Amino acid sequence: MGTQETFRISSHLKDIIGRDLVTNEYVAIFELVKNSFDARASSVDIEFDPSERTICIVDNGLGMSLRDIKDKWLFVAYSEKAISASEDYRDKIRPAGQFAGSKGIGRFACDTLGERLDLYSRTNNSKVISKLEINWTNFEGQSTEEFQEIRVTLGRVNSFPPVANQISPAASGTMLIIKDTRQDWDAEKIRRLRRDLAKLIDPFGTSTNVAVSTWLVDGSETRIEDVDGPVGNDIAELLRDKTSRIEVVLDDGYITTTLYDRSRRIYTIREPSPYGALQGSRVEGNIFFLNRSAKHTFTLRMGVRSIEFGSVFLFLNGFRIFPIGEEFDDTFGLNRRKQQGQARYLGTRDIIGRVDVTATPKKFREVSSRDAGLVDDANKRSLFEAIRRHMIFRLERYVVGVNWADKTDQNRDTPDGLETDSARKRILSIVGGLARARDIEILYYDEGIVRVSDDPDQVTDEALKSMLDVAESQGDTNLLAQIEDARRRIAELRNQRQEAQEAAQRAIAERYRADARIARLEQQAAFLGSSKDVDVERVQLLMHQATIHAGHVRSAIGNAAYEIKNVLELANMPEDTDDIEDLFASIRQSARRVSSSIAGATLSGDRLKAALSFAPNIRVDLKTDKVRGDLLKFLAEYFAVRLIGVPGMPEATFESHGLTLQREFSPVDIAVLVDNLQDNARKARATKIDFKAVRKGTNRIMIKVSDDGLGIDANKVDPSKLFERGYTGSANGTGLGLYSVRQILKEMGGEVELVGDGKRADFEIIIPGDEK
Numbered sequence: 001m002g003t004q005e006t007f008r009i010s011s012h013l014k015d016i017i018g019r020d021l022v023t024n025e026y027v028a029i030f031e032l033v034k035n036s037f038d039a040r041a042s043s044v045d046i047e048f049d050p051s052e053r054t055i056c057i058v059d060n061g062l063g064m065s066l067r068d069i070k071d072k073w074l075f076v077a078y079s080e081k082a083i084s085a086s087e088d089y090r091d092k093i094r095p096a097g098q099f100a101g102s103k104g105i106g107r108f109a110c111d112t113l114g115e116r117l118d119l120y121s122r123t124n125n126s127k128v129i130s131k132l133e134i135n136w137t138n139f140e141g142q143s144t145e146e147f148q149e150i151r152v153t154l155g156r157v158n159s160f161p162p163v164a165n166q167i168s169p170a171a172s173g174t175m176l177i178i179k180d181t182r183q184d185w186d187a188e189k190i191r192r193l194r195r196d197l198a199k200l201i202d203p204f205g206t207s208t209n210v211a212v213s214t215w216l217v218d219g220s221e222t223r224i225e226d227v228d229g230p231v232g233n234d235i236a237e238l239l240r241d242k243t244s245r246i247e248v249v250l251d252d253g254y255i256t257t258t259l260y261d262r263s264r265r266i267y268t269i270r271e272p273s274p275y276g277a278l279q280g281s282r283v284e285g286n287i288f289f290l291n292r293s294a295k296h297t298f299t300l301r302m303g304v305r306s307i308e309f310g311s312v313f314l315f316l317n318g319f320r321i322f323p324i325g326e327e328f329d330d331t332f333g334l335n336r337r338k339q340q341g342q343a344r345y346l347g348t349r350d351i352i353g354r355v356d357v358t359a360t361p362k363k364f365r366e367v368s369s370r371d372a373g374l375v376d377d378a379n380k381r382s383l384f385e386a387i388r389r390h391m392i393f394r395l396e397r398y399v400v401g402v403n404w405a406d407k408t409d410q411n412r413d414t415p416d417g418l419e420t421d422s423a424r425k426r427i428l429s430i431v432g433g434l435a436r437a438r439d440i441e442i443l444y445y446d447e448g449i450v451r452v453s454d455d456p457d458q459v460t461d462e463a464l465k466s467m468l469d470v471a472e473s474q475g476d477t478n479l480l481a482q483i484e485d486a487r488r489r490i491a492e493l494r495n496q497r498q499e500a501q502e503a504a505q506r507a508i509a510e511r512y513r514a515d516a517r518i519a520r521l522e523q524q525a526a527f528l529g530s531s532k533d534v535d536v537e538r539v540q541l542l543m544h545q546a547t548i549h550a551g552h553v554r555s556a557i558g559n560a561a562y563e564i565k566n567v568l569e570l571a572n573m574p575e576d577t578d579d580i581e582d583l584f585a586s587i588r589q590s591a592r593r594v595s596s597s598i599a600g601a602t603l604s605g606d607r608l609k610a611a612l613s614f615a616p617n618i619r620v621d622l623k624t625d626k627v628r629g630d631l632l633k634f635l636a637e638y639f640a641v642r643l644i645g646v647p648g649m650p651e652a653t654f655e656s657h658g659l660t661l662q663r664e665f666s667p668v669d670i671a672v673l674v675d676n677l678q679d680n681a682r683k684a685r686a687t688k689i690d691f692k693a694v695r696k697g698t699n700r701i702m703i704k705v706s707d708d709g710l711g712i713d714a715n716k717v718d719p720s721k722l723f724e725r726g727y728t729g730s731a732n733g734t735g736l737g738l739y740s741v742r743q744i745l746k747e748m749g750g751e752v753e754l755v756g757d758g759k760r761a762d763f764e765i766i767i768p769g770d771e772k
Helices: 013-017 025-038 066-073 106-113 136-140 187-200 235-242 292-302 334-338 378-403 407-411 415-419 421-436 461-474 477-522 536-569 577-613 631-642 667-683 737-747
Strands: 043-049 054-059 114-122 129-135 153-157 173-181 211-216 244-251 254-261 264-272 282-289 312-316 351-358 441-445 627-630 651-655 662-665 688-695 700-707 751-755 762-768
Touching: 013 106, 013 136, 025 043, 025 054, 025 106, 025 187, 066 114, 066 129, 066 153, 106 114, 106 173, 114 136, 129 136, 187 211, 235 292, 244 378, 254 378, 264 421, 282 378, 292 407, 312 378, 351 378, 378 421, 415 421, 421 441, 421 461, 627 631, 631 651, 631 662, 631 667, 631 688, 662 667, 667 688, 667 737, 737 751, 737 762
Parallel strands: 043 211, 312 351, 651 688
Antiparallel strands: 043 054, 054 173, 114 129, 114 173, 129 153, 244 254, 244 282, 254 264, 264 441, 282 351, 627 662, 688 700, 700 762, 751 762
16 A cells, blocks of 8 residues: 655755746846735835845835744745735736736745845834845755755844835834845846836826835935936826827816817816716816827836726725726726727727716715725716716717827827818817807817918818807907908909919810820821831832822823824814714724823822822831721721811711721722712812711621712712713812722722712712631
């Protein structure tokens, strides 16, 4: 049968729960000072003597008797804090990233600071002072030695040892003298320590106030700034300069409210109190809005997030009412309300502050458990309504309307952003709303913000109305004069702007016309490009084409001249009748040849004219005068580039309706075809001529041509002869225009015909595509 055994504990346990656990000297002192807080001390003094290599920590807490030291302090891992629930935000602080907490081992922080410890302590009114002496190096020998076998000295003395800058505990308290310090302490290290200790100072008085002081013994009686004396916590002062806050006083039947935004007072107002139940009581509130910058500052300075610290705390006659303001408390219903609109309402995590109530006894009663707030009655309901409506909601109205409207405001900790026109407009809306309220008296407003903008564009009718309300409620003649001057400047600006707009519209219209002309000249497309594209080679090719067409003209004229010469040689009248008939036959034959030559010369001349007219823009193979591509695309570009705004000619338009026709064609011939039809429309006094493409079968396109001219006079023109060479219906016509159109289409495998009832000059042109 086995025996019952127990653990043995090595002396090296001291290092494990001491120097190895609390490795940071700042955390070590922080933990020892927190022990003084747990002992309900109201003052803690820490003295550093570098020459003696000592640290002395003195508090006026409850102190310890010999029995307490033996049964509790020397009982490793014993913690009264772990037994009783904590109600202090300080238990959540994590200085320098470490936290010993309520493990009952914080006392071993003394080992982190020095090799030896003398502890003196006295309980209330006891004449006996207990003394404990520990040499931590005794635990650093052989690890085989057992922890509990290493001796410490516990006894009694008659008095506390003298210290340079501290007062020994009078009634009760404890003094720790840490000797042979393991670190060198100077002014800079103490300043660093004070920043951590400041987190223990409650800036809102939500917990017991404890004065913590540090001292450096340097042989001088002069205090060193930020080293000697009480440790302060300026977080409340810092928040005043970093965010918006509201101060409210309800007293003597009136409510006085002052709103600040980053240290700048925005307004102060006074109004009658509607809370009769609060008559005879004084209610003071100071509530801060926590933007992102303020929350960051709070966490950095306090070592705990603002939401963990609490929200709006309530004090009655100087005593805090629990649990109002605690981390998870929602006494004022803010979080329930915020769930209805995150961007419209403030929650407990968005604000922090305190409300102090001074009232006669029994007017407000605490629940008997003292941790469930106030007894619910008419007085309590009026108090909570006053806090909600005239403190929290009024601050909320400003925050939502001014601060949250600017996304960058969350990170701003200076009032610079309040000077912008948009911010002043938002603030003016808030102040103007107060001015319009019947019972509110404006005692002060920031004239640097509530003023007319120097830029008339930023002055809206709504802003002027708000300023007028403020000025009239205050009798502010200066602001009234600004408003009148602004109205005059706005009227002048509107007149000037109207004139400028009209001038601008005229300039824009002219610019559009100029741009259209430039676009026509500079348009670059698949067939017709910019004149910048012309080079010497293309000019030479152009001259080659011009020479060819000129040669055709010369040849045609030569043929015509030869035929005319023959006619002249036959001009002598023969005597024989048969010879006369032969003569007329020869003349008619020569005349037909002359007519054919002249028609050929005319077509070549038209081609030469077309080639020269768009020579600076054409992108075709001038060696062959032919291209292969989308004929309809070429037509669209030709109309857009060459036919817009031609003087004396009807307006020509072309609609492809999204169709395409791939084939080989001569751009020059197509230009001659279109130009001849446009010229015919001109002769008929048309103002416009339209070309519209439609699908005709699987691989053909029909182009419908129509104009608004006089049409065809049946008394003068035979429609059936319109396309014959030399036939014309006008006195000065050549009869070659439509003939050339038909010839060009015939060469392309297409055709043209007159359509309708013969009274209109409407044509249908059929052009086939490439054979598939």
